[in-house]
Every structure is written in structure tokens, then in C-alpha cells.
Amino acid sequence: xxRFDEVTxxxxxxxxxxxxxxxxxxGEVAVLLGPSGCGKTSLLRLASGLVRPSGGRVVNxxxxxxxxxxEPRLLPWWSARDNVAFALLAxxxxxxxxxxxxxxxxxxxxxxxxxxxxxxxxLSGGMQSRVAVARALAxxxxxxxxxxxxxxxxxxxxxxxxxxxxxxxxxxGLAALFVTHDxxxxxxxxDRLLVLSARPARIxxxxxxxxxxxxxxxxxxxxxxxxxxxxxxxxxxPGGVVQSSFRR
Amino acid sequence: MPHRLAxxxxxxxxxxxxAAGWQAGWRMLGPFVLPQPxxxxxTLARLVxxxxxxxxxxxxxxxxxxxxxxGAALGTGLGIAAGLxxxxxxxxxxxMTVTLGTPPIAFVVLALLWFGPQGGAPAFTVLVTTAPIVxxxxxxxxxxxxPQLSEMARxxxxxxxxxxxxxxxxxxxxxxxxALATALAFAWKVAVMAEVLAGGSGxxxxxxxxxxxxxxxxxxxWILLIVGLLLVxxxxxLAPMRRVLRGRRPHVAAG
Numbered sequence: 001x002x003r004f005d006e007v008t009x010x011x012x013x014x015x016x017x018x019x020x021x022x023x024x025x026x027g028e029v030a031v032l033l034g035p036s037g038c039g040k041t042s043l044l045r046l047a048s049g050l051v052r053p054s055g056g057r058v059v060n061x062x063x064x065x066x067x068x069x070x071e072p073r074l075l076p077w078w079s080a081r082d083n084v085a086f087a088l089l090a091x092x093x094x095x096x097x098x099x100x101x102x103x104x105x106x107x108x109x110x111x112x113x114x115x116x117x118x119x120x121x122x123l124s125g126g127m128q129s130r131v132a133v134a135r136a137l138a139x140x141x142x143x144x145x146x147x148x149x150x151x152x153x154x155x156x157x158x159x160x161x162x163x164x165x166x167x168x169x170x171x172x173g174l175a176a177l178f179v180t181h182d183x184x185x186x187x188x189x190x191d192r193l194l195v196l197s198a199r200p201a202r203i204x205x206x207x208x209x210x211x212x213x214x215x216x217x218x219x220x221x222x223x224x225x226x227x228x229x230x231x232x233x234x235x236x237x238p239g240g241v242v243q244s245s246f247r248r
Numbered sequence: 249m250p251h252r253l254a255x256x257x258x259x260x261x262x263x264x265x266x267a268a269g270w271q272a273g274w275r276m277l278g279p280f281v282l283p284q285p286x287x288x289x290x291t292l293a294r295l296v297x298x299x300x301x302x303x304x305x306x307x308x309x310x311x312x313x314x315x316x317x318x319g320a321a322l323g324t325g326l327g328i329a330a331g332l333x334x335x336x337x338x339x340x341x342x343x344m345t346v347t348l349g350t351p352p353i354a355f356v357v358l359a360l361l362w363f364g365p366q367g368g369a370p371a372f373t374v375l376v377t378t379a380p381i382v383x384x385x386x387x388x389x390x391x392x393x394x395p396q397l398s399e400m401a402r403x404x405x406x407x408x409x410x411x412x413x414x415x416x417x418x419x420x421x422x423x424x425x426x427a428l429a430t431a432l433a434f435a436w437k438v439a440v441m442a443e444v445l446a447g448g449s450g451x452x453x454x455x456x457x458x459x460x461x462x463x464x465x466x467x468x469x470w471i472l473l474i475v476g477l478l479l480v481x482x483x484x485x486l487a488p489m490r491r492v493l494r495g496r497r498p499h500v501a502a503g
Binding site for chain 1: 396399400402403406407410415
């Protein structure tokens, strides 16, 4: 279980979070939607231990937590395979075993042997994102934190990677806290949808949903979500920027 | 490969132009200003055959490489420490700037006074002139670390040794290797200059001796020897460093 108990975070000119409460259960895929700058990334940084709260407490009871950042954050001097192996080396796995497992994982993500040997600067943006996701999953976490990892990719590629992540999460039963400001991405991935207000962030909508894959169903679910007054106010109100990658 | 051959051929052509200029200078100015190239080469051959060149080379190599290695170790250690701990960096930077700005000849004179003519003045001078160069590179390399990669390593739970090997050293090398190469090129010049002033049995000392005897051919022969040493050093040490750096530059991204 990941719990935020009355968490306050002050940063710069005002509070990012004020007495914020949230719990993510094992196996749950919680997607956080919110306007830019509302504190979504701060929540993930608190959950991963990169930032300490100014008040309250964050309790992460998961055995192992992995993070997929907004940028792939790959080691430019290592191959794709070695970048994935890094997460395993960090867990004390031997070099040979780490590389073998990393190669297998990348193979499942559509990488050829030649692709595995390429350094990040020789990979496309989509492939770099796959490597970052593979690195996060390599160390078999039971919680993965994802901070808009596909925001910079085009719509088609983003959908492929969303399916990849959804498949990996379903296969392994791990919990995920996924941050996005793309409503359709949220609807595609979530089995729990949380909408945050502008700063200081508070949850204005919390709904358990069944992930949808059909484009028309995604569109309907996204439209239904945006029809809710509290969600509309949070995402479309002053300062709220909503993004949808859905195309008819 | 053809590109490499062309580069080598052009390099040789450049050296041939210098040799031709030297020959022309000898004809115009006379042997009291510039010795004949052939005579210089003969003198150099004699120095090698008579066994005078070997010991002089050894002494200069020990002075230059020994001083460089000590300066590199000191500069790297202090530079990494300064990059990791800002108070140390703030305290050391002005010291290194002052050291770097002090003419090497001042250190030679001081070292001669402190250690005497046979007391390692050239190696000491090389050490104090190369250490600040390497320090600057190492400190910059540590300071220029990508904080995003450090965060990634932290959330992966990477232990310190893995962070050192996978993150710190590769980022450090980008700045440290050019600094080491610059310091090494500098080390030869400083070593010979210090030997000229300190005397002794190194190449610089032999140049000073030949100058005292007004033996222009021998002076030029020793200079040729040190230039040859520089070229060998470039091929054996600096060229591999340049290759490492080139190999680390980003490729063109695939679509």
C-alpha cells in the first residue's frame, strides 16, 4: 500500500500540496489527471522518496518501487540492453544474468538484437521510451510510478506504449500510479481515475473504472468524465489545460 | 582508411615543407644561425649511436611523465573532491587559478632554491603546472553531472560503486580526458624548459650544454629528439585519448 497521510509540500511561492490524502492498493492502476503545475509530479517524487514532505507522511509499503520519468533518462554511453540491465545491476544481479534478462525483456518490447546493442542516441524517441519502461519493469517492482512518460511522443506511438504498459501491468499484477494530463490516456490505462484541482492539489474526482480499449468507448468515457462539473472546473477552468490524444 | 592515409600523407607533406624551409634558411642565413638539416640528422645519429641520447631521453621522460602522473593524480583527486563538496571547491578554485597563472619559470627557480639543481626541480615544475589544468577538468566534470541521471540511479537503488562506474566516471571523462591531454602536451614543454634552467642530464640540460658550446647542430639535434618524443607520445597516449572521446560523441539519431 502507498499512502499519503495529510501530506503538505511547500515549494517556491506557495503550497503544492496541503494536507493531501491518497492510498494506492496493491495491483491498482491509479491515474492522476490534473492541470499543468498542480503538483502531479511532486506526488510521484514524494512517493519515490526523491522529495520529503513539509508536513504529514508518505508511507510506501511496497517491496520495490520503480519510476518512469517524463524523459527516458538513459545512460548515453551504454547500449539499450545495458541501460535495462542497470536496474538489475542496482539490485545486485550479476552482469551476465542482468544483460541476459534485459535482452529478453527488450525482445518482448519489439527490439532486435541489433537494436539492443544501440546506444540511446541511435534510437528513436519511441524506442528510448520503451527502454525506459523496460528498465523500470526489469527489477520486478510491485509499484511503478509513471510521470507522463509518453507526453513527447506522437499519438500512434503513445497508444502503442500505453498498450505495452497496460499489458505489462496486467501480466505482472503490479500497482501503478500514472500521471498524465491526457484524458484519453487516463481512460485507456486506469482502473482508478483521480482528478486533481489546481494548486494546492486536492482530489476533486475519484472513480473506479474498467480500462477501455475501443476508440469509441474511450471517446465516450473521456466525454463522460469531462461532463462532470468538478472535473470540468479542474481541467478546463482557469489555468486548467486539458489534452486529449483521441482522434476520430 | 583512405581518409586516414590522406591525412598521414598531408601530415608528412607539412613536415617536408618545414624541412625545405629549414634547408632554405640555412642557405640564406648560414651555418652560424641555422645548421644544415643533414648535419643535424648526422649529429642526432651520432648521439644515438654513442649512447648519449638514451639516458637523456630517459631522464626527460621520467621528469615529464612522472610530473604529469603526479599532477594528474593530485588534480583529479582534488578536482573530484571540489566538485562533490562545494565548500572545498570554493576554497581550492582561487588557489588553482593563482597556480595556473604563475609562470612555470617561477616554479623552476623556486624548486631550484628548495631542492637544489639535482633535486627534481623539473618534475616538481611539471607537477605544479599540470595539476591545476587537470583539477579544472575534473571539477568541471563532476559539477556538470546530469542530476536527472543521478535521480534515476537513486530510485533504482544503485549502490555507490555502480553509480561511480556507470554515472560519475563516464561524465567525468568527458571533461577529464581533454584536460589530461592538454596537461600531457604541456608537461614535455615545461620539463625541457625546467631542465634547461636546472641543467642536469635530461634533454633540456643537454640543450643548455650544446648552447654553451655554441654547437648549433647538436642543439638542433636535441630539439629534433624532443619533437620526435612529442610525436611518439601523441601517437601512443594522446591519439588513443582522442579516439575515446570521439567514440563517446552522440551518433545521429535514428528516425
